[in-house]
Structures are given as C-alpha cells and as structure tokens.
Amino acid sequence: MLSIKNIHASVEGKEILKGINLDVQPGEVHAIMGPNGSGKSTLASVLAGREEYEVTEGSVDFLGKDILELSPEDRAREGLFLAFQYPVEIPGVSTTNFIKTALNEKRKYHGLPPLDAVSFMKLMKEKMNLVEIDKSLLTRSINEGFSGGEKKKNEIFQMAMLEPKLTILDETDSGLDIDALRIVASGVNKLRDENRAIIVITHYQRLLDYLQPDFVHVLLNGKIVKSGTKELALELEEKGYDFIKDQFSLTPAL
Amino acid sequence: MKEEMDVLEETVSREYKYGFVTDIDTDVAPKGLNEEVIRLISMKKNEPEWMLNWRLKAYNHWLKMEEPKWPNVKYPPIDYQDIIYYAAPKKKKTVNGLDEVDPELLKTFDKLGISLNEQKRLSGVAVDVVVDSVSVATSFKKQLSEVGIIFCSISEAIQNHPDLVKKYLGSVVPMTDNYFAALNSAVFTDGSFCYIPKGVRCPMELSTYFRINTENSGQFERTLIIAEDESYVSYLEGCTAPKRDENQLHAAVVELFAHRKAEIKYSTVQNWFPGDENGLGGIYNFVTKRGICMGDYSKISWSQVETGSAITWKYPSVILKGDNSIGEFYSVALTNHHQQADTGTKMTHLGKNTRSRIVSKGISAGQSQNSYRGLVKTGKNAVNARNYSQCDSLLLGDKCGAHTFPYIESKNKTAVIEHEATTSKIGEDQLFYCRQRGIDTEAAVALIVTGFAKEVMNQLPMEFAVEAQKLLAVSLEGSVG
Numbered sequence: 001m002l003s004i005k006n007i008h009a010s011v012e013g014k015e016i017l018k019g020i021n022l023d024v025q026p027g028e029v030h031a032i033m034g035p036n037g038s039g040k041s042t043l044a045s046v047l048a049g050r051e052e053y054e055v056t057e058g059s060v061d062f063l064g065k066d067i068l069e070l071s072p073e074d075r076a077r078e079g080l081f082l083a084f085q086y087p088v089e090i091p092g093v094s095t096t097n098f099i100k101t102a103l104n105e106k107r108k109y110h111g112l113p114p115l116d117a118v119s120f121m122k123l124m125k126e127k128m129n130l131v132e133i134d135k136s137l138l139t140r141s142i143n144e145g146f147s148g149g150e151k152k153k154n155e156i157f158q159m160a161m162l163e164p165k166l167t168i169l170d171e172t173d174s175g176l177d178i179d180a181l182r183i184v185a186s187g188v189n190k191l192r193d194e195n196r197a198i199i200v201i202t203h204y205q206r207l208l209d210y211l212q213p214d215f216v217h218v219l220l221n222g223k224i225v226k227s228g229t230k231e232l233a234l235e236l237e238e239k240g241y242d243f244i245k246d247q248f249s250l251t252p253a254l
Numbered sequence: 255m256k257e258e259m260d261v262l263e264e265t266v267s268r269e270y271k272y273g274f275v276t277d278i279d280t281d282v283a284p285k286g287l288n289e290e291v292i293r294l295i296s297m298k299k300n301e302p303e304w305m306l307n308w309r310l311k312a313y314n315h316w317l318k319m320e321e322p323k324w325p326n327v328k329y330p331p332i333d334y335q336d337i338i339y340y341a342a343p344k345k346k347k348t349v350n351g352l353d354e355v356d357p358e359l360l361k362t363f364d365k366l367g368i369s370l371n372e373q374k375r376l377s378g379v380a381v382d383v384v385v386d387s388v389s390v391a392t393s394f395k396k397q398l399s400e401v402g403i404i405f406c407s408i409s410e411a412i413q414n415h416p417d418l419v420k421k422y423l424g425s426v427v428p429m430t431d432n433y434f435a436a437l438n439s440a441v442f443t444d445g446s447f448c449y450i451p452k453g454v455r456c457p458m459e460l461s462t463y464f465r466i467n468t469e470n471s472g473q474f475e476r477t478l479i480i481a482e483d484e485s486y487v488s489y490l491e492g493c494t495a496p497k498r499d500e501n502q503l504h505a506a507v508v509e510l511f512a513h514r515k516a517e518i519k520y521s522t523v524q525n526w527f528p529g530d531e532n533g534l535g536g537i538y539n540f541v542t543k544r545g546i547c548m549g550d551y552s553k554i555s556w557s558q559v560e561t562g563s564a565i566t567w568k569y570p571s572v573i574l575k576g577d578n579s580i581g582e583f584y585s586v587a588l589t590n591h592h593q594q595a596d597t598g599t600k601m602t603h604l605g606k607n608t609r610s611r612i613v614s615k616g617i618s619a620g621q622s623q624n625s626y627r628g629l630v631k632t633g634k635n636a637v638n639a640r641n642y643s644q645c646d647s648l649l650l651g652d653k654c655g656a657h658t659f660p661y662i663e664s665k666n667k668t669a670v671i672e673h674e675a676t677t678s679k680i681g682e683d684q685l686f687y688c689r690q691r692g693i694d695t696e697a698a699v700a701l702i703v704t705g706f707a708k709e710v711m712n713q714l715p716m717e718f719a720v721e722a723q724k725l726l727a728v729s730l731e732g733s734v735g
Binding site: 049082089 | 681683684686687688689690691692693694695697701702704705706707708709
C-alpha cells in the first residue's frame with residue numbers, strides 16, 4: 001500500500017531525513033519511535049505534503065501513485081489521513097461544517113455527488129457512537145477552546161468520518177491523560193480493518209499497549225536504525241533510547 | 255507557502271465577474287455641476303418649488319465646503335465638473351408590469367441573477383429597482399398599500415407625499431452635514447422612500463437593487479425610511495455595477511427614523527466594481543447613512559457586507575435619543591487588490607439606558623487597506639448608557655493593511671463602554687490543516703473567511719446571507735499568508 005524508498009528531506013537547507021525505507025501493507029499497524037528531533041514528525045509532514053519540507057531524493061508510492069507529485073489535498077482525497085499533533089483552530093467554522101466540506105471535496109474528487117443532509121447526519125451519528133465523541137463538540141468552532149483530549153478525539157472522529165486507507169497518528173498520545181488516551185486508542189482500534197493501515201508516531205510505549213502494532217521502527221538521526229516487533233518498543237521503554245544510540249554509536253540529534 | 259502566495263496572485267488578478275454594459279437609450283444631462291443642472295434635474299423630475307429651493311440651498315452650501323481629508327484613503331482629486339449628474343433610462347409612459355420594462359434591462363437583471371420574476375415568485379421580496387437614477391419597476395406595492403405601507407421611489411414620494419418628505423428629509427442627515435451629503439442633497443436623482451404606519455409589521459423584506467449604468471454618471475441616491483410607533487421593517491439594499499475604466503462617484507444618503515418601540519433593520523450587500531488588479535477604475539463610494547431612534551424603546555440595526563468599490567467611505571450611524579433605545583452595527587468589509595475602505599460607525603447615546611453594539615470584521619487581501627473608524631459618544635443625560643464594540647481584522651497575504659481607529663467621548667460617568675480588537679492572519683497551519691483534509695486552498699480560504707465573518711452573516715436575512723457568503727468566496731478566491 002505504501003512504499004517509501006530512500007527518502008531524503010530537508011527543511012531550510014538542513015537535511016532531516018537521511019534515507020528512509022518503509023513498506024506498509026493493508027491491515028498493518030507500524031509504530032515509529034525515536035527521541036525528539038529524530039525526524040518522526042518530519043516524516044509525517046513529508047508524507048502529508050507540507051511545502052516547507054523539500055524532498056531531495058527518493059520516492060513514495062501510495063496505492064500505485066507517486067504521491068510526491070500530488071498536492072496535499074489530493075493526497076488526502078486519495079486516502080491519506082494525518083491526525084495532527086497540534087490540531088488547528090478555525091474560529092467560526094463548526095466541526096460539522098468542516099467535516100462536511102472535507103467529505104464532499106473528497107467525494108467530488110472521486111466523482112461522487114455531495115452527501116445529502118440526511119445521509120450525512122446518519123453517518124455522523126454512527127461514527128460519533130463509534131469514537132465516543134460528545135455531540136456538543138461538533139457544533140462548536142473546530143478545535144477552538146477544546147481541551148487536549150477533545151482535540152485528539154476530534155481528530156479520530158474525522159478519521160472515522162473520512163475513512164482513510166492510511167492514517168498517520170502524529171504523537172496523538174501527547175498531552176493526553178490516561179482516560180483520554182484509552183478512549184482515543186479504543187476509537188482507533190475500532191477503525192482498524194484488513195484494508196486500512198496505520199502508522200503510529202510516538203515517544204512512548206503507552207499508546208502501543210492499546211494499539212498492539214505489528215512492527216516497531218526506531219528512527220534516529222533521520223534513519224530507521226532498527227525494526228522489530230512490539231517487543232522492541234518494550235525494550236526501548238525499559239532501556240531508553242540511549243541503548244540504541246550506543247548501539248549505533250551515533251551522536252544524538254537535536 | 256510560496257505556492258499559496260502564487261495562488262493568491264493568480265486569483266487576485268481575476269476579472270470582475272459582473273462587468274458588462276446594458277445598451278439602453280439614456281436621457282443624459284451635460285457634464286458638470288451648476289445651478290442650471292440642478293434646475294434641470296428638478297424639472298425632469300417635475301418637482302415642486304420647495305424641493306428645488308432645498309436643492310439650490312444645499313448646492314450653495316456645498317460650494318463653500320471642502321472635501322474631507324481625514325479618512326485613511328488616497329485617491330486623485332475628483333473633478334466635479336467632469337461628472338454627469340443626471341441620466342435616466344427613456345421612460346415609457348407608466349410601468350404597470352414587467353412586460354413594459356425595457357427587455358435589455360431585464361436581461362441585465364438576468365445576468366446578475368436577480369430576475370424580478372424569480373424574486374416575485376420565489377422569495378416574496380418587493381423590489382424597487384433603481385437603474386441609473388429612475389425607478390423603472392415597482393412591485394408588491396399593492397400588497398403593501400393594503401396595510402398602509404408606502405414603498406416607492408423618493409421622486410414619487412415628493413409628488414405624492416410631500417408633507418412626509420418635507421418633515422423628515424435632511425433632518426437626521428442635514429444638507430450641511432458633510433461635503434458628500436451636501437452634494438447629494440443638491441443633485442440626488444432617485445432612491446427609495448418607505449413609510450411604515452403605527453403598529454404595522456411589514457409583511458415582507460423590502461429590497462432595492464441599485465446599479466450604476468451610464469458611463470461617467472455619478473449616482474446620488476437618497477433613501478428615507480420612517481417607522482412609526484410600534485412598527486417594524488427590514489430593508490435590504492444590494493448592488494453590483496458594470497465594469498468601467500473611469501472612476502465613478504457614488505454619494506448616497508440614507509436616513510432612518512424609528513419612533514417609539516419601532517424597529518428598523520437595514521441590511522446592505524455592496525459589490526460595486528472595485529477597480530482592476532492595478533487599481534484602475536472602480537467606484538468611489540462616499541456614503542452617509544444615519545438613523546435616529548427618536549422614540550423610547552426603539553431600535554435601529556445596520557448590517558453590511560462591503561466587498562466592492564475602489565474606495566469606501568461609510569459610517570452607518572445611530573443617534574440614540576429615545577430612552578432605552580438600541581443601536582447596532584454589524585459589518586464585514588472585505589478589500590482586495592488596491593481597494594481602500596474606511597468604514598465604521600458612530601453611536602451617539604443621548605437617552606437614558608441606551609445600548610449599542612458594534613461588531614466589525616475587516617478582511618484585507620492583495621495590496622488593499624482596510625480601516626475601521628468608530629465613535630462612541632455618550633451625552634450628559636445618557637445615564638447607564640452601554641456600548642460594546644468588537645473589531646476584528648483578518649489579513650490575507652503580507653502586502654495589505656488593517657487599521658483600527660476607535661474614538662470614545664463620554665460625558666456621563668454611569669456609561670459603560672467596552673472595546674475589544676483583534677488582528678489575525680490566515681495561518682499557514684490553518685490552510686495546511688484544511689488541505690490535509692482534502693479541502694483545497696481556495697475552498698479553505700472561503701471556509702476560514704466565512705467563519706471569521708459568521709457573527710455578522712448571522713444578522714443578515716436568509717436570502718441575503720446566502721448571496722453574501724457567495725460574494726465573500728468570489729471576492730477572495732485564493733488568497734493567503
């Protein structure tokens with residue numbers, strides 16, 4: 001489904017990603033771990049198409065398409081979803097209106113008519129139950145005045161509504177208390193199936209306890225230095241990133 | 255980011271969508287302004303002598319006045335002798351229905367999407383159409399007259415209701431009020447007149463579409479709305495103008511009178527030709543709008559969506575004379591290209607327990623300048639007067655400007671005046687967030703701007719709100735910083 005080959009990317013002339021290779025098959029959950037500054041969020045941004053990141057080398061194939069050639073909106077419409085680490089506030093635009101606009105833009109791209117009001121409401125209701133989101137949140141301006149937990153829950157709700165093929169959770173666990181983490185994780189779990197893949201970017205083991213990834217990759221200084229199963233995450237949790245750093249005798253990145 | 259700026263550039267350079275000229279025979283006065291021209295206007299309109307004298311008095315006063323220099327706008331000097339002050343579509347005897355209206359004119363309305371037939375049938379809005387200074391079609395008059403409402407052109411009102419016109423005309427905006435009001439008083443050619451009798455709630459939204467049509471003809475509208483005790487009226491004013499290379503002066507005067515417990519809601523969508531992407535052409539919109547809450551518990555509410563004109567100079571204001579009266583001003587002003595807007599309001603609190611509310615949303619794009627200018631004044635007797643003002647500015651791109659000039663003059667210690675202001679930019683982060691959800695830059699900007707202006711949009715009557723929302727999107731397509 002997703003095939004990343006030797007991606008190098010830099011921002012403002014500084015190389016952050018130094019040759020990433022990753023293959024993701026439908027149904028799989030991959031965790032990408034690593035210390036601050038290792039390039040985890042850069043990888044998410046590059047995949048989503050943030051323009052300040054320049055890809056200098058390599059290729060990314062997503063469902064048979066070279067997504068580096070696509071605009072961010074077309075990548076989204078093709079089924080790539082990024083759950084933001086810091087979801088953005090848009091005053092005056094309700095969550096409902098925002099999602100409806102997004103959903104209909106996606107449908108238009110695939111040659112489908114806009115969803116009528118009744119079907120949209122039905123879909124909303126169904127997904128609301130699935131991810132346990134409060135109705136009152138959806139009539140408020142998107143992310144404005146939301147707590148950290150509400151913002152992340154809202155991201156997962158959008159994921160449920162847009163039904164992406166590939167979801168990237170960018171430190172979705174940051175800033176969440178235990179209860180919020182459990183609700184968010186169980187929402188994600190309910191959205192898993194054999195056709196969809198998830199990349200989880202995180203510092204910590206705790207989200208992985210809930211998500212049980214198929215693969216764990218350790219990103220260090222712009223490269224995946226170690227890949228393994230979920231046991232690798234436990235080892236990291238126990239020993240810290242230093243053990244990997246020592247192993248690869250790399251100077252820690254900033 | 256760079257790409258987004260390019261999209262902005264690209265869409266900013268888009269042509270004005272309503273640029274076309276209607277070919278109608280017009281009856282045109284010679285260029286320039288003097289007593290003869292004023293006499294001609296008055297004669298053409300078959301006016302009584304008192305009206306002519308009033309015009310001449312205004313003209314003579316205007317000659318002694320100077321153009322205001324304080325607005326935060328720049329434009330080359332206007333040659334008032336190079337303007338045509340009267341142009342009327344050739345009039346057939348009388349117009350009883352649409353079939354008697356010049357088909358060319360009807361085509362124009364079709365292009366604008368404001369077909370009268372549609373309006374009549376679908377929305378139940380009475381439209382008094384003003385094209386180049388003469389009302390050519392008035393509908394729903396009968397239904398209105400059944401409840402005693404007078405809704406006609408000001409010219410007709412001068413003929414048929416001279417006592418009302420004499421009593422109110424120029425009493426809230428005196429002919430000496432300002433340079434452009436004096437000019438308007440001298441040369442106004444048409445406009446709307448609306449009288450709501452005591453206790454009557456106007457059964458429909460009253461609407462007028464203004465449209466400038468003859469090259470070089472200034473448009474000087476005069477509107478007078480009187481709401482007697484315990485009456486209610488909602489009035490809609492909207493406009494689009496054909497494309498022109500030369501600047502056209504538009505200096506309207508609107509006067510509102512609300513008696514005891516009466517309420518007037520006045521909504522405007524203004525989309526005059528803004529000039530091209532180099533700042534050439536476009537309408538100079540110098541408007542004086544003022545209402546007075548004469549009676550206790552009366553209310554006047556101005557709502558405006560201003561997207562057009564090269565220069566906008568406009569301060570819809572309320573004088574709160576009656577005790578417990580309420581004044582409101584809700585505004586969205588959007589500027590793009592080289593447009594300049596200096597707009598806001600004046601709330602003058604005279605009565606006890608008077609309240610006013612100001613919500614201003616300025617959106618600047620391109621190389622435009624957008625200023626809010628507001629005055630909140632409380633008189634000696636305005637015990638417990640309250641004002642709340644909120645002025646928000648949104649910047650799109652890095653070459654435009656937003657300015658806020660709030661003035662407060664309080665002569666009563668019990669008055670409470672609050673002012674809040676914010677300035678924000680459409681963030682790269684906001685745009686990327688939208689795009690990552692499949693919403694392209696153009697649609698994202700429209701979404702964000704609509705959200706920003708929501709509080710004001712909510713004040714507009716339904717059919718107007720839809721139109722205004724489209725207008726915001728069309729005026730901005732692209733944009734950002």
